[in-house]
Amino acid sequence: MKQGSSLIVWRSITQLLLMAAFFLVPLFDILRLDVINKEFYVLGKELSLSQVYLFLVFILFILVFILAISKLLGRVFCGWLCPHNTASEFLNRLESKRFFRKRPVIKGIVIFALAFTISAAAAFGLLSYFITPSLIFYSILELDMNLTFAIFFVIFALLFMLVYKIRHQFCQNACPYGMAQSILADNKTLRVAFVEDRREDCLDCEACTRICHMNLDPRTNQLDTCVNCGDCVLACQLVLSKVKKPSLLTYSFGQNTNESKANRRKLLAGQSSFLLLLLMILGGFLVYGASVYVPYEISVKPIGGKIASLTEQGYIQAYYVEVENHSSKQLNLRMYASEVEEGVALRYPDTFQIPKNGKIDVGLTIQAPELISKGLHSFYLHLQTGDSVQSKRINFTIP
Ligand code: SF4
């Protein structure tokens, strides 16, 4: 596969993957902040308010990721990942097809219908990060004039204007994210550059200029709003391959293509290495935090002092086991014990339920034979829901 066509394939794949991720992330609760139900989700786990730091770590992870990418690769997010750019490019390409150029009425209807569908889907996807997707779906389906529908409609209207009319003018003049990315880039960041040493090879065909959806002339190296899409690199390669010469436009770390390799080494050894290290630490913290998180908390409180009392049935010690449900779903819990000494009997409910965001106390009684040795004894109490188990060591003292 030629370098140019592989560039198109890779860019199309990354655009499609990001588009799919945009819709799937909230649907699978990979990252979602449900403002109506006050629920937080990170990597499929629902977090309580006390665990919301994981949500903040996730946001920090994304910010550092963007910083690192912008420092290394410039506005590559815009050209390779941004859903708005993907949709705008798709509609631009469609409009330029000869079939549509010759049939303006059909073109108008098709572009309007596509812009409408894309904007509605994008508004739904965006809102799903903050409102339960099924709630949005039924609000739209039933044309229910509630707040959810109103917010959906406003977002849809804004996106429709962007996709149907404004398209890349927004990227060039108004996108705050694009501007922030441009500021983060420095003179070693990846960019598309013109190979100055071979300027005499240029045929002035302007294929590179015509294909640029950001209205830039890549030969000038004045490419502040360039999104590193690589279309001009490919266009020039197609033209110059006919005279058996390589493209005059190329990806380069820094404007001088001869210094690209040295600049890349300097970039990786500088601030970017710190950002990449920070990214790995935050990512590790996030995966660890989400993997050990369980949606309930247990605390065990003795009733009537911490020392067992001697009764006719032997030594007795009673506890309240307090279980707090941090999730917005009812929890079905199973309780069981391990490492219980011979002769010691325990009484507790085997299974019980806790309502969403609720708290309950269940009784636990220890009965030990009169002849048990004096001093400290212990066993483990386990609470299980699904495949998550929390264990607590319970001590009791025989006087
Ligand atoms: S200058 Fe080239 S790489 Fe930059 S946006 Fe235009 S076509 Fe894409």
Ligand code: SF4
């Ligand atoms: S496509 Fe290549 S040859 Fe044609 S004008 Fe651009 S740089 Fe020159």
